[in-house]
Amino acid sequence: MLVPYEWLKEFVPGLPPADEVARVLTMAGVAVEALTGEGEDAVFDFEITHNRPDLLSVFGIAREAAAVFSLPLRHPELAVPEEGDAAEGMASVEIAAPDLCRRYIARIVTDVKIGPSPGWMQARLASSGVRSINNIVDVTNYVMLEVGQPLHAFDLDLVGGRRIVVRRAAPGESITTIDGEERRLSEDMLVIADADRPVAVAGVMGGLETEVSERTKAVLLESANFDGVSVWRTSRALRMRTEASSRFSRGLWPENARIGVDRAAALIAAIGAGKIARGMLDAYPGREAPVYVTLRPRRVNHLLGTDIPAEEMKDILMRLGFIVEPQDGDSYRVLVPDHRRDVSREEDLVEEIARLHGYDRIEPTLPKGAPPEVRLDPARQLALRAGEILRACGLSEVETITFTNLEACRELRLPEDEVERRAVKISNPLSSDYTMMRTTLLTSLLDVLKRNAARRGDDVAIYEIARVYLRREREDAPGSARGDGLRSSGSAGEDLLPCEPTKIGLAVMGRIAEPSWERRAADAGFFDLKGIVETLLEGLGVRGARFVAAIHPSLHPGRTARVVVAGDGDGSDADIGFLGELHPDVREAFGLRKRACVAELDLAGILAAREPVRRVKPLARFPAVTRDMAIVVRRDVPSSEVRDVMAAAGTGLVEDLRLFDVYEGPQVPEGHKSLAFSITYRSPERTLTDEEVEKAHRAISTALTEKLGATVRE
Amino acid sequence: MRDDIEKIISRAAAEVSAASSLAELDEVRVRYLGKKGKITTALRSLGTCPPEERPVLGKLLNEARESVEAMLTRRRDEVAALERAKALEAERVDVTLPGTRPPVGARHPIRMVYEELEEIFGRMGFEVAEGPDVELDYYNFEALNVPKNHPSRDIQDTFYVSDEVVLRTHTTCVDVRVMKGRKPPIRAIIPGKVYRSDASDPSHLPVFHQLDGFAVDEGITFGDLKGTLARFAREFFGAGTKVRFRPSYFPFTEPSAEMDVSCVICHGRGCRVCKNTGWLEILGSGLFHPKVLEAVGYDPEKVSGLAFGMGADRIAMLKYGIEDIRLLAENDMRFNRQFLHINPAHILHTSREG
Numbered sequence A: 001m002l003v004p005y006e007w008l009k010e011f012v013p014g015l016p017p018a019d020e021v022a023r024v025l026t027m028a029g030v031a032v033e034a035l036t037g038e039g040e041d042a043v044f045d046f047e048i049t050h051n052r053p054d055l056l057s058v059f060g061i062a063r064e065a066a067a068v069f070s071l072p073l074r075h076p077e078l079a080v081p082e083e084g085d086a087a088e089g090m091a092s093v094e095i096a097a098p099d100l101c102r103r104y105i106a107r108i109v110t111d112v113k114i115g116p117s118p119g120w121m122q123a124r125l126a127s128s129g130v131r132s133i134n135n136i137v138d139v140t141n142y143v144m145l146e147v148g149q150p151l152h153a154f155d156l157d158l159v160g161g162r163r164i165v166v167r168r169a170a171p172g173e174s175i176t177t178i179d180g181e182e183r184r185l186s187e188d189m190l191v192i193a194d195a196d197r198p199v200a201v202a203g204v205m206g207g208l209e210t211e212v213s214e215r216t217k218a219v220l221l222e223s224a225n226f227d228g229v230s231v232w233r234t235s236r237a238l239r240m241r242t243e244a245s246s247r248f249s250r251g252l253w254p255e256n257a258r259i260g261v262d263r264a265a266a267l268i269a270a271i272g273a274g275k276i277a278r279g280m281l282d283a284y285p286g287r288e289a290p291v292y293v294t295l296r297p298r299r300v301n302h303l304l305g306t307d308i309p310a311e312e313m314k315d316i317l318m319r320l321g322f323i324v325e326p327q328d329g330d331s332y333r334v335l336v337p338d339h340r341r342d343v344s345r346e347e348d349l350v351e352e353i354a355r356l357h358g359y360d361r362i363e364p365t366l367p368k369g370a371p372p373e374v375r376l377d378p379a380r381q382l383a384l385r386a387g388e389i390l391r392a393c394g395l396s397e398v399e400t401i402t403f404t405n406l407e408a409c410r411e412l413r414l415p416e417d418e419v420e421r422r423a424v425k426i427s428n429p430l431s432s433d434y435t436m437m438r439t440t441l442l443t444s445l446l447d448v449l450k451r452n453a454a455r456r457g458d459d460v461a462i463y464e465i466a467r468v469y470l471r472r473e474r475e476d477a478p479g480s481a482r483g484d485g486l487r488s489s490g491s492a493g494e495d496l497l498p499c500e501p502t503k504i505g506l507a508v509m510g511r512i513a514e515p516s517w518e519r520r521a522a523d524a525g526f527f528d529l530k531g532i533v534e535t536l537l538e539g540l541g542v543r544g545a546r547f548v549a550a551i552h553p554s555l556h557p558g559r560t561a562r563v564v565v566a567g568d569g570d571g572s573d574a575d576i577g578f579l580g581e582l583h584p585d586v587r588e589a590f591g592l593r594k595r596a597c598v599a600e601l602d603l604a605g606i607l608a609a610r611e612p613v614r615r616v617k618p619l620a621r622f623p624a625v626t627r628d629m630a631i632v633v634r635r636d637v638p639s640s641e642v643r644d645v646m647a648a649a650g651t652g653l654v655e656d657l658r659l660f661d662v663y664e665g666p667q668v669p670e671g672h673k674s675l676a677f678s679i680t681y682r683s684p685e686r687t688l689t690d691e692e693v694e695k696a697h698r699a700i701s702t703a704l705t706e707k708l709g710a711t712v713r714e
Numbered sequence B: 001m002r003d004d005i006e007k008i009i010s011r012a013a014a015e016v017s018a019a020s021s022l023a024e025l026d027e028v029r030v031r032y033l034g035k036k037g038k039i040t041t042a043l044r045s046l047g048t049c050p051p052e053e054r055p056v057l058g059k060l061l062n063e064a065r066e067s068v069e070a071m072l073t074r075r076r077d078e079v080a081a082l083e084r085a086k087a088l089e090a091e092r093v094d095v096t097l098p099g100t101r102p103p104v105g106a107r108h109p110i111r112m113v114y115e116e117l118e119e120i121f122g123r124m125g126f127e128v129a130e131g132p133d134v135e136l137d138y139y140n141f142e143a144l145n146v147p148k149n150h151p152s153r154d155i156q157d158t159f160y161v162s163d164e165v166v167l168r169t170h171t172t173c174v175d176v177r178v179m180k181g182r183k184p185p186i187r188a189i190i191p192g193k194v195y196r197s198d199a200s201d202p203s204h205l206p207v208f209h210q211l212d213g214f215a216v217d218e219g220i221t222f223g224d225l226k227g228t229l230a231r232f233a234r235e236f237f238g239a240g241t242k243v244r245f246r247p248s249y250f251p252f253t254e255p256s257a258e259m260d261v262s263c264v265i266c267h268g269r270g271c272r273v274c275k276n277t278g279w280l281e282i283l284g285s286g287l288f289h290p291k292v293l294e295a296v297g298y299d300p301e302k303v304s305g306l307a308f309g310m311g312a313d314r315i316a317m318l319k320y321g322i323e324d325i326r327l328l329a330e331n332d333m334r335f336n337r338q339f340l341h342i343n344p345a346h347i348l349h350t351s352r353e354g
C-alpha cells in the first residue's frame, strides 16, 4: 500500500524524516517494504499484515505512527455543511440481510456538477497509484485511501424507486458491473438492489447502469459495513478482487462507515462538486457491544520474560487508543477501540505492549529446566545410514518433486487401473504435469534421468530416500502402514489420509565411476546395481536377502528381481523391493540413450528385517583347502540353486563358494552355461586330510549331476 | 712376492671402484677370489715358496683376501644403492596427473541443511518429528486458528485432495500432532515437504521444504524464543551473525515475530541479495496462540510455547549462494555433484550461550 509522506504528515505534523519513520514503524510491526522519493516527496510502500485492516489507510497509519512516536494526532475534517431538503425524503434504505450487513449509511448529494477534481487531490491519488476519473469518483477513492472506508456513488435518478435494499441475490439474477462484465449471481451473494434489480455486488463492485456519469444530477453516496467472509467468498466466486473487496474481506468496523461518509460529504462540498442534503439514511442493525479485555501485568511479564512496569503498559495501550481502568487485584479492565477488532484476548494485548516496548529490548534467554529426552526415530536413523552407504557406492542424492501425472505412469507402463485406484489426486492441480502424488519413486527418478539425458548427461547414478503416497485400501487400517510418520490413530478423519511409506529408490544409467586417464570405466549394468543393493542391505544389517526372478511392467522381463527376506519371525517371506533394468520401451519413452537400472526398496521392510547387533565369528584356526570346480548346466538353472545344492552336499566342510566365471559360447552346448566355482573347504575343529576334501568335492560333483543334470569338468 | 701382493691389492682396489654394476663387481670377485683368481692361485702356490717365508706370506695373502672381500662388500652396497636409485628414477610418475577416484556420491543441499539444523537444535534438546504430507484440513488450518471459509486462507494457496484433505501448506500441523499425543515439556523440530499452488519461478516451487520447531513447557517466554533462535542463527550462519525480531502476524502465534539475520553476503553493508537493507528475512516465529494450546488440550494459563518455521530451500540458497530455487528440484548432476564436500554440521561448532 502506497502512502505519501506529506499526506501522513498532515495528520502527524511532528513526524521525523521519512527514512526514520520507515525504520521505526517496521520495527513496530508496520512493515515498510520500500521507500521511494526524497524528503517531503517520499512515498512509503507498506505491507500490512492480515490482522490489521485498520492500517489500510493514510489515517490508519497516522494513528499508529502517532502512538509509536508518542506524537499528537490530527483528525480529518468531518464537519459537513448540510443544506436544502432532508435526505430522508429523497430516498430510502432497507437492510434485508442484517447477518451480512451491519450498517448501511447513505447521504444524498444534489446539484452535482461532474468535472475534474482539484489538482492537489489528483496528485495525491496519483502518488498512491490511483487514476483520476471525475470529482465524485475521485472523492470516493480519496476517502477510501485516507480513512480506509470503501464508498460507492450511485446516480440517484437511475436507482429504481430511489430505494436501496441490501439483500441476497434472487435466483437467476445477474448484473453488469462497471468494468462491463455481466456477472451471474448466486443466492448466497449479497447485493445492493433498487426497487427492481441489483445495482451493485455488495462490497465488491458497483453496477454499470447506475454509475455516475457526466449527466448525473444527484448522487446517493453509500458507506456501509458488509460481512468480510461473505464479501471474500463472493469476490472469489466472481473472480473479482477489488480495493473494496480486499478491505471488506479483512474486516472493517461499522463506526468507520460514518467517518467515511462524512469525510466524503465534507470534501464534495469543499471542492464544489455538489450540495449535501440534510441528514442521512443510517440503517444500523448490527451495533456491536464494547469489547473489554482483562490485563494482568504480571502475566504479560511472565510471557515475555520481561520486567515492564504496569505504568508503561498502561501508557502504551492508551497511546494506541485503548482505555485502561484499574480492576480488582493487580489487573486492569481494557476497553478495545472500535478500529482494533483484532484484539479480543489478553495475549493480543501482550503483543501490543511488546511491540511498542520494543522487541529488541527483550533480553534473549534459553528455556529453563533440563531439556526433555531426545527421542530418535529408528526409521530416520536407518535412512541416514542408508544414504551414507549409497554415497560411498557412488550414488548421488536427489530431492525430487512428489507430484506426477497419468501420462508419466503410462510411459512407465504402470497398469492404469492400479494407478487410478491407488494414486492421490489433486482436485485443483496447477498444471497437467502435476495432477497426482507419486505412487512409486520410479516416476521421479526417471524424470531426473530424462532431464539429465536431455542436457547430454548420460552418466547418472542417483538415489532418493523419500515417500510415496498410496490411497488407503480397505485392508489398510489407519496408522497401520509402516513408516507412516506420526499419526494419532483412531482420531477423526485419519482414515481419509493415504499411506505414506518411505522408499529407497536407486537409478544408475551409464558409468558410475568418473572416467580416468588410467582406467576406462564401463557402463553399469544389472549386476552393478545388484551389487550396490547387496552392499546396502549388508551395511544396514539385513542378512540372507534373496533375489528372485520377477516381472515388473517398467522393467526388462529377463532382468528383473524381487528382493525377498525372511519375514518377521512367522516363517513367511517378505518382499522388500525390486530391482531391474529398464524396459527398452520405457527407456525410449523417456529419451534415454544409455541403458539404465533401477531399484526400489521399502525402508520399513528393511527396518523389520535387520539384525540389530551382529556378533563376530571366531577366526579360523585350521588351514583351508581351495579347489575349483567348473560345471555345465541348463541356461535356466539359477546360480543360487547351484550354490544351494553345492552347500548342502558339502557335508559341512564348505566354508565359502565363490563364483568366478560364467560362460556361454562355442565350447558349451546350446542352451547351457558353464559356471566356475572356487570352493573353500575348512573344518573348525581340525586340519582336513586330502581324502576328506576329495570326498566332499566328489559328493558335491555327484549331487550336481543327480539333482541338476550338470556336467562337472575338473 | 711381497711386492706382488701389494700390487694385487692395489689393482683389485682400482678394479672394484671402477665396477659400476653388480655384474662387473662379480667379475672382479672371480678375478681375484674365484677358483682361478689371483689371490686364490697365489695361496695355492705357497707350497713352492721357501718354508721359512710361508707363514708370513700366508698371513699377508689372507689379509689381502679379507681386504679385497671388504672392498667388494662395500662397493656392492654402493652399487646396489645406485642401481635401486636408477630403477626408482625409471618409475618416476607425474604427480600432477589426476588421481583415480573411487566413485563417491554427493549430498543434496536440502538434506545437508536439514542435517545441520537437526544437529544444532538437537544440541538444544529438540527431537525430530515427522507427519504426513497429505494432511487433514483440521491439522493444517483449523487447529492452527485458521477457520474454514476464512479470508485469511487467501494468504496460502492450497492444493486440495478433497474438502477435508489438503497437501499441507506448512509443517506447523505436525506441532499439533506431536502435542496432541503428549504432555509438556516437549521440544521438537519438524522437517518436511510443504505444498502451495505457486507456479515455478526463480523463487517459488509448488513443493518446497520447511523446518518448523517448537518448545512447550511451563514458563517458556518470548525471551526464550529470541535466545533459542539467535543461537541457531549464530551456529548456522556464523558466530558474528546478528539477529533482529520484527512484530508480525501468524494466526497460530501471539505475539508473533519475524526474524531477520544480518546479511550473510554483505554483512550488513547492503547488497542486491538483501535489497540494500543489510538484513535477510529468515523465519516466522512467536508464542503459541492460546487457541492452539487449547486445541491440543493444554491450559494456556499454565503452559506456554515458542514456535518457529523457516524455509529450508531459502536458507540453503543463502548459505550456498544458489540463485534459483528450481536448481534444488531439477537434480541436474552438474549442480548436485557440487555437493561432495562434508556437511558443515560434522564439524564441531564453538557455541556461545545467549
Ligand SMILES: [Zn+2]
Residues within 6 Å of the ligand: B263, B264, B265, B266, B267, B268, B269, B270, B271, B272, B273, B274, B275, B276, B278, B279
Ligand atoms: Zn546484503
